[in-house]
Amino acid sequence: MTLERPTFPIPAAYPPELAAPGSADAAFVDGGPLADLPEGAMRRVGRGDLDVLIAHTPAGIVAVDDRCPHMSAPLSIGSLDGCVVACPLHEGQFDLCSGDPVQMPTTGGLDPDGTYIPTWSPAGKDPKIDPPGKKAEARRLTRVRRLRYYPVRIVDGRIEVALPD
Numbered sequence: 001m002t003l004e005r006p007t008f009p010i011p012a013a014y015p016p017e018l019a020a021p022g023s024a025d026a027a028f029v030d031g032g033p034l035a036d037l038p039e040g041a042m043r044r045v046g047r048g049d050l051d052v053l054i055a056h057t058p059a060g061i062v063a064v065d066d067r068c069p070h071m072s073a074p075l076s077i078g079s080l081d082g083c084v085v086a087c088p089l090h091e092g093q094f095d096l097c098s099g100d101p102v103q104m105p106t107t108g109g110l111d112p113d114g115t116y117i118p119t120w121s122p123a124g125k126d127p128k129i130d131p132p133g134k135k136a137e138a139r140r141l142t143r144v145r146r147l148r149y150y151p152v153r154i155v156d157g158r159i160e161v162a163l164p165d
């Protein structure tokens with residue numbers, strides 16, 4: 001038996017351990033009309049000081065923090081290719097369907113599991129050596145974490161997202 005892909009957008013499934021803190025019991029708020037968010041589009045919504053990215057991926061609609069898991073740049077002004085969003089700052093790329101980084105930022109640093117990844121360098125060249133000092137140390141110790149998700153539902157043609165107060 002083959003499963004047909006739904007012809008309407010649905011909230012995408014995400015790893016339960018990556019639910020944003022406080023989102024399980026949060027009230028749903030309006031995230032704008034579904035019709036204005038075709039597949040491949042992204043939108044930023046906010047509540048208080050919380051900025052959230054809503055994206056329409058091939059797996060469905062997702063909502064995550066609109067802060068790059070590296071140094072907090074707004075992912076909503078990056079680019080979306082399938083499930084992968086590219087950050088506008090240091091070329092980090094993140095999979096909105098799994099929560100994992102797929103390309104580390106050019107600055108290097110720690111991946112979600114704490115493994116050090118050196119700064120980017122062109123193919124065939126040795127990794128760039130960071131000069132000693134606090135800034136280089138901060139880059140080395142900056143951990144790129146996995147994305148955190150907010151529950152999504154579709155009600156009467158509008159996207160709703162559960163956001164903590």
Ligand code: FES
Pocket residue numbers: 068069070071072073087088089090091092093105106
């Ligand atoms: S802030 Fe996004 S890759 Fe650095």
